[in-house]
Amino acid sequence: MGLHDARSSPLVSVVSPYAITSERARPALGKLVCTTRERDASCAARRRTPLNETDRVPPFATQTRPPGGPPTVDETEANPFTTEEAKAFLKAAAKRPTFMRWCVGVGMGFRQGETLGLRWPYVDFDSELFRPEWQLQRLTWRHSCEASHTCGAKFHRFEPCPPDCRTHKGYKRGCPKPCPQGCTRHARACPDRKGGGLVFTRPKTKKSRNAVPIPPPFIPYLREHQAQQQEARAAAGDAWEETKLVFTRPDGRPLDPRQDWEEFKELLAEAGIDDRRLYDGSRNTAGTIRNELGVDMPTIMEILRHTQISQTRRYVKGRSHLSKDAMRRMGDTFMPRPEPAPESQPEPRPEPSVETRIETTDSRAARAQRRRRIR
Numbered sequence: 001m002g003l004h005d006a007r008s009s010p011l012v013s014v015v016s017p018y019a020i021t022s023e024r025a026r027p028a029l030g031k032l033v034c035t036t037r038e039r040d041a042s043c044a045a046r047r048r049t050p051l052n053e054t055d056r057v058p059p060f061a062t063q064t065r066p067p068g069g070p071p072t073v074d075e076t077e078a079n080p081f082t083t084e085e086a087k088a089f090l091k092a093a094a095k096r097p098t099f100m101r102w103c104v105g106v107g108m109g110f111r112q113g114e115t116l117g118l119r120w121p122y123v124d125f126d127s128e129l130f131r132p133e134w135q136l137q138r139l140t141w142r143h144s145c146e147a148s149h150t151c152g153a154k155f156h157r158f159e160p161c162p163p164d165c166r167t168h169k170g171y172k173r174g175c176p177k178p179c180p181q182g183c184t185r186h187a188r189a190c191p192d193r194k195g196g197g198l199v200f201t202r203p204k205t206k207k208s209r210n211a212v213p214i215p216p217p218f219i220p221y222l223r224e225h226q227a228q229q230q231e232a233r234a235a236a237g238d239a240w241e242e243t244k245l246v247f248t249r250p251d252g253r254p255l256d257p258r259q260d261w262e263e264f265k266e267l268l269a270e271a272g273i274d275d276r277r278l279y280d281g282s283r284n285t286a287g288t289i290r291n292e293l294g295v296d297m298p299t300i301m302e303i304l305r306h307t308q309i310s311q312t313r314r315y316v317k318g319r320s321h322l323s324k325d326a327m328r329r330m331g332d333t334f335m336p337r338p339e340p341a342p343e344s345q346p347e348p349r350p351e352p353s354v355e356t357r358i359e360t361t362d363s364r365a366a367r368a369q370r371r372r373r374i375r
Helices: 003-008 025-048 083-093 099-108 112-116 218-239 257-271 278-292 297-304 309-315 320-334 354-361 364-374
Strands: 135-139 197-201
Touching (some): 083 278, 099 112
Antiparallel strands (some): 135 197
């Protein structure tokens, strides 16, 4: 077989170079095959050998993270109310003037800042829509003086508190952390402080400003709440501070988010519900209960105003009874339940004929006596 025949043959990849009779082509092909085998063996060895640490991690002086990918953050598992717990919570809230604030939070899934920052001009009773254009946020005060470290000197604490600290015994958040060296915080005591306190800001995303339908049963309670607020405005007189907010203090000022959080904890205790986050009792609860009512995920995403449906799935928590019901329906689909057999009824006895009834009515002795009488 010549060289031209070997190239045109379909078995050229398995033909030995020494089977070729050409003396000139035999050394060249032998060298080529050896080189190809060495290259394949080298590639296979590289595939079997794992990468070294120096290949995976760049040799930077600032590299302190061990190899293996970026660090992950453990997400806090959602702990929403059940339907019974949500009803008990709202029943406890009905005794307070802030009842509608918790109806909007639990029933509609508004964030705390969106609920406290809701204004009457953005409540459309005719179309039954809420437009959360603003939210109420507490910003940290900043120094506007030059000596910011000296300005807050009396609030600096560089040593941690002892385990049996009595100074911060009544603090719900515990003892404050020690201040770093050169601390420039504590701007609340600065006479020229700026940029802090309760302010109105835009929601976190553009989609968060989408209109949300108001449940029709909420409309009468909202109108009643508006009438009560007008009466409080008339009673306050000049002390009323006009903010056009839906939920206010008795003097018209915005509700403090801290006091709102404390009221949530008090309502949990009154309703006999385990302690949980404010986010679980409002936004996560609204998404989970809608899912239990059969609302699909895209609709829940639009109501909660999420930009991605994966974010909605993190808010909605599955229930065990829903899982059991889903598995029961799946089992009925593939293996239908056997239909119950009809109840067996006793077969009715055939009525005897007239002749048989006449013959068997009397006993044998009675019939013999009757024959004797006839005779």
